[in-house]
Amino acid sequence: MIEVEGLTKLYGDFAAVSDLSFVVRPGEVLGLVGPNGAGKTTTLRCLAGIMPPAKGAVRIAGHDLATDPLAAKQVLAYFPDEPRLFEYLTVRQHLAFTARLYQVADAERAGEELLRELEIADKADALPGELSRGMKQKLAIACGLVHAPRVAFFDEPLTGLDPYGIRRMKDTILERARGGMALLISSHLLHLVDEICTHLLILKQGRRVAHGTIDDVRRQFAESAPDASLEDVFFRATGGS
Amino acid sequence: MFTALVFLQTRLFWNRVRVQIRRLRQPKYLAGTLAAAAYVYFFLIRGFLSNNRSTGTQDPQLAGLGPEWAALIEVGAALMLVTVAAAAWLFPTKRASLEFTEAEIAFLFPAPISRTALIHYRILRSQIPLLFGSLIMTLFSGRLLQGGQVWMHWMGWWLILAALELHRLGAAFARTRLMDRGVTPARRRLLVLGVLALLAVAFWTWARLSLTAPTSEDLADFPRLAGYLEQTARSGPWFWLLLVPRCILRPMLASSAGSFALALLPAAGLVAALYVWVIRSQAAFEEATIDQARARAKALAAARSGHWQTATRVTKRGAPFHLAPLGRRPIALLWKNLISMGMAFTPRFWLALAAMAVVGTIFMKQFMPQSIGLKIVGVLPVALVPMLFLVVPQILTMDLRQDLAMIDALKTYPLPGWHLVLGEVLAPVLVLTAVQCLCLAWGVAFFPDFEPSQGPSPSDRLSIGIALAIAAPGLNMISILIHNAAILLFPGWARVGPGQARGFEAMGRSILLMIAQVTALGLALVLPAGAFAALFFLGQLWAPWTVVLPVGALAALVLLAIEAYAALRMLGDWFERMDVSTELLTLDTAAA
Numbered sequence: 008m009i010e011v012e013g014l015t016k017l018y019g020d021f022a023a024v025s026d027l028s029f030v031v032r033p034g035e036v037l038g039l040v041g042p043n044g045a046g047k048t049t050t051l052r053c054l055a056g057i058m059p060p061a062k063g064a065v066r067i068a069g070h071d072l073a074t075d076p077l078a079a080k081q082v083l084a085y086f087p088d089e090p091r092l093f094e095y096l097t098v099r100q101h102l103a104f105t106a107r108l109y110q111v112a113d114a115e116r117a118g119e120e121l122l123r124e125l126e127i128a129d130k131a132d133a134l135p136g137e138l139s140r141g142m143k144q145k146l147a148i149a150c151g152l153v154h155a156p157r158v159a160f161f162d163e164p165l166t167g168l169d170p171y172g173i174r175r176m177k178d179t180i181l182e183r184a185r186g187g188m189a190l191l192i193s194s195h196l197l198h199l200v201d202e203i204c205t206h207l208l209i210l211k212q213g214r215r216v217a218h219g220t221i222d223d224v225r226r227q228f229a230e231s232a233p234d235a236s237l238e239d240v241f242f243r244a245t246g247g248s
Numbered sequence: 249m250f251t252a253l254v255f256l257q258t259r260l261f262w263n264r265v266r267v268q269i270r271r272l273r274q275p276k277y278l279a280g281t282l283a284a285a286a287y288v289y290f291f292l293i294r295g296f297l298s299n300n301r302s303t304g305t306q307d308p309q310l311a312g313l314g315p316e317w318a319a320l321i322e323v324g325a326a327l328m329l330v331t332v333a334a335a336a337w338l339f340p341t342k343r344a345s346l347e348f349t350e351a352e353i354a355f356l357f358p359a360p361i362s363r364t365a366l367i368h369y370r371i372l373r374s375q376i377p378l379l380f381g382s383l384i385m386t387l388f389s390g391r392l393l394q395g396g397q398v399w400m401h402w403m404g405w406w407l408i409l410a411a412l413e414l415h416r417l418g419a420a421f422a423r424t425r426l427m428d429r430g431v432t433p434a435r436r437r438l439l440v441l442g443v444l445a446l447l448a449v450a451f452w453t454w455a456r457l458s459l460t461a462p463t464s465e466d467l468a469d470f471p472r473l474a475g476y477l478e479q480t481a482r483s484g485p486w487f488w489l490l491l492v493p494r495c496i497l498r499p500m501l502a503s504s505a506g507s508f509a510l511a512l513l514p515a516a517g518l519v520a521a522l523y524v525w526v527i528r529s530q531a532a533f534e535e536a537t538i539d540q541a542r543a544r545a546k547a548l549a550a551a552r553s554g555h556w557q558t559a560t561r562v563t564k565r566g567a568p569f570h571l572a573p574l575g576r577r578p579i580a581l582l583w584k585n586l587i588s589m590g591m592a593f594t595p596r597f598w599l600a601l602a603a604m605a606v607v608g609t610i611f612m613k614q615f616m617p618q619s620i621g622l623k624i625v626g627v628l629p630v631a632l633v634p635m636l637f638l639v640v641p642q643i644l645t646m647d648l649r650q651d652l653a654m655i656d657a658l659k660t661y662p663l664p665g666w667h668l669v670l671g672e673v674l675a676p677v678l679v680l681t682a683v684q685c686l687c688l689a690w691g692v693a694f695f696p697d698f699e700p701s702q703g704p705s706p707s708d709r710l711s712i713g714i715a716l717a718i719a720a721p722g723l724n725m726i727s728i729l730i731h732n733a734a735i736l737l738f739p740g741w742a743r744v745g746p747g748q749a750r751g752f753e754a755m756g757r758s759i760l761l762m763i764a765q766v767t768a769l770g771l772a773l774v775l776p777a778g779a780f781a782a783l784f785f786l787g788q789l790w791a792p793w794t795v796v797l798p799v800g801a802l803a804a805l806v807l808l809a810i811e812a813y814a815a816l817r818m819l820g821d822w823f824e825r826m827d828v829s830t831e832l833l834t835l836d837t838a839a840a
Contacts, residue, residue, distance in 0.1 A: 052656065055659075055660050056659060056660060057655075057656045057659040057660060058659075058827055059825075059827065076824075077662045077663065077664065078662075080660055080661065080662035081662040083660075085660050087656060087657075091654050091656065091657040093584060093588070093654075095565060095587055095588045095590075096584060096587060097564060100567060100584075100587065103567075103571045103573070104571065104580050104583065104584050106573040107571050107572070107573055107574075107575065107577065107579070107580035107583075108577055108580050108661050108662065108663065109662060110573065110574055110577070111573050112573060112574060113573075114573035115573075132564070134564055
């Protein structure tokens with residue numbers, strides 16, 4: 008479970024995120040959307056323990072990120088928009104390295120299963136430089152999932168993927184949600200959010216402008232048009248046209 | 249059309265200068281610039297000016313040395329130019345490509361601009377770095393070469409560099425045209441090697457028939473030997489081989505305006521001829537240029553996004569040991585960084601190297617006991633130990649210096665900051681210590697005697713070797729930690745991959761960092777060195793020095809370990825408190 012209370016992040020005097028509070032329960036997929044500069048990536052980085060918030064509290068599966076960061080990091084996975092890989096480690100070596108960091112007892116089996124699931128088993132001995140953008144993304148996903156996290160943060164997970172990769176990524180996310188993982192996905196692709204998210208959080212200039220289930224948010228901003236697309240809802244919520 | 253290209257080039261230049269000047273508002277850039285300016289003034293310009301003031305317009309000669317050196321340098325430099333020119337025909341295998349950025353390609357290649365105009369633009373654009381390079385060379389050579397005037401040296405250097413650049417371009421075009429006519433690089437190399445072989449035969453024949461061997465008088469002192477060599481270089485085929493490069497070198501070496509003007513005519517004529525050759529021999533360069541620009545942009549983007557190793561070719565490397573999924577977490581980072589170091593640092597490689605060296609030395613001891621080579625191979629590894637300590641920590645950067653660009657990934661790892669720092673620095677410490685221990689073991693086994701005095705006895709060597717091997721890991725750990733502290737404290741200042749900041753202020757920042765690192769190392773060694781000295785001198789009251797020495801080293805190691813632990817905790821704390829939001833920006837700026 009992800010619990011966020013009054014999260015605020017300042018860059019000097021500028022508030023990138025202001026007083027943000029929400030909860031993502033096991034099995035829920037929260038879509039984080041907003042215009043450019045709304046504070047989506049900053050929010051994800053604060054939740055993943057990469058940068059400290061100026062104010063507020065974050066609990067990951069019950070562990071306070073400020074007071075017990077190691078326990079919190081042990082159960083979370085963060086997937087940035089650009090895969091962060093070591094150019095000199097092969098696919099298999101990446102998994103071995105990650106498994107040791109997270110102390111995964113059955114790492115070999117878990118790794119092989121993930122490689123098969125993500126359809127990169129035949130690239131196990133390849134270096135990142137030999138992989139396509141989509142395959143690198145899959146490798147980053149495999150590394151993030153090898154320790155069976157209970158919480159995952161995705162930043163633009165479909166960037167650079169082909170239609171097969173997109174389908175596979177959606178399946179992977181939905182399977183984890185069904186397995187009880189709490190997921191937070193930041194994306195500009197509203198059709199993806201509509202398709203796989205159970206909840207929606209719309210940010211604008213670092214502030215929450217809408218939060219709830221997809222249907223709740225749709226009702227809130229397009230009451231007169233129940234069939235309105237998420238795109239219409241987004242524009243109404245953020246004051247765009 | 250050409251005015252548009254000139255406009256583009258001048259705007260690019262001035263905008264770059266404006267950005268660099270504007271950056272001086274930030275203290276780190278200002279401090280770096282001031283430090284670099286001080287370095288350039290005190291080490292280059294002041295020496296250059298004093299050299300020129302003191303000697304007026306004498307014949308060019310090396311500071312503090314006789315004029316025979318200048319003549320020899322002219323011959324050596326001419327030979328170097330010949331070698332560079334020959335290499336341009338022998339080694340490259342790719343088609344001609346000109347250096348254009350992706351933006352220039354996008355705007356200029358589809359525009360109605362002729363190929364000749366593009367080459368002109370490229371030649372024009374290269375003049376700014378050539379002039380700057382000439383200025384730097386003038387400052388350096390001005391410290392050594394006395395005589396002549398600054399502007400003569402500068403223009404002379406510009407002529408040399410311009411000729412080399414034009415020759416490189418012309419050769420690239422000529423190679424491409426040969427490839428278009430079906431002459432493969434392999435065939436071309438054969439041809440060039442054939443010409444070189446013919447030249448070698450001609451020189452050998454001439455030497456046998458006409459060259460007089462140096463007399464004992466020629467070998468009596470250096471000026472006479474230099475005179476003999478210089479005379480040889482002016483006769484026979486040497487004269488013709490070195491005629492053109494000497495032509496190009498002469499303006500730089502001129503001592504007066506008159507001699508400069510005389511030397512300028514043939515040199516400028518040669519540059520003009522090279523220019524005409526380049527323009528006339530132009531070949532299709534667009535495709536190779538686009539590939540080159542794309543590769544360069546990809547490497548730059550990779551460096552800026554933290555994947556700087558993609559900027560260089562990465563090959564698959566075996567793991568140094570099996571990494572079990574359970575166990576101490578810092579070992580994972582050690583394992584990763586050892587892989588990053590590559591095959592050269594696997595135990596198998598070092599064992600093989602040690603075995604070869606030992607067998608070789610035993611062979612030499614057996615069959616050539618008096619050889620000077622044996623003495624050298626006995627002393628050299630021992631002499632390497634302190635050098636390794638000073639130099640390798642700057643080169644072996646497979647630690648936080650390599651990984652800090654991926655700080656957002658490192659921050660998500662579930663391990664305390666000091667464990668992460670420890671894991672990151674273990675690989676260079678381990679490898680450096682292993683290499684030093686190997687050298688020390690070598691010294692213990694093979695350190696020679698230097699007659700008439702006897703060298704250290706085997707027990708003396710063993711004591712010294714053990715003491716140094718005990719202290720080495722502590723010393724190396726402190727040194728590597730200081731380098732990592734620099735990058736954690738000043739991420740925008742320190743080197744982060746090849747995408748690091750370049751330019752004048754970056755040079756200054758490097759100087760300041762180096763001073764800070766040396767000072768920190770000195771301070772860190774005060775206590776351990778004091779403890780070692782006290783134990784060593786007092787201990788000799790009770791035991792022989794061969795026993796006391798390793799004990800003193802052990803005491804120093806304990807203190808170094810305490811310091812290293814304190815440093816690790818402090819660096820770990822810094823790492824945990826590091827705000828990525830500002831540091832990533834700093835790293836990006838540093839890479840830009």
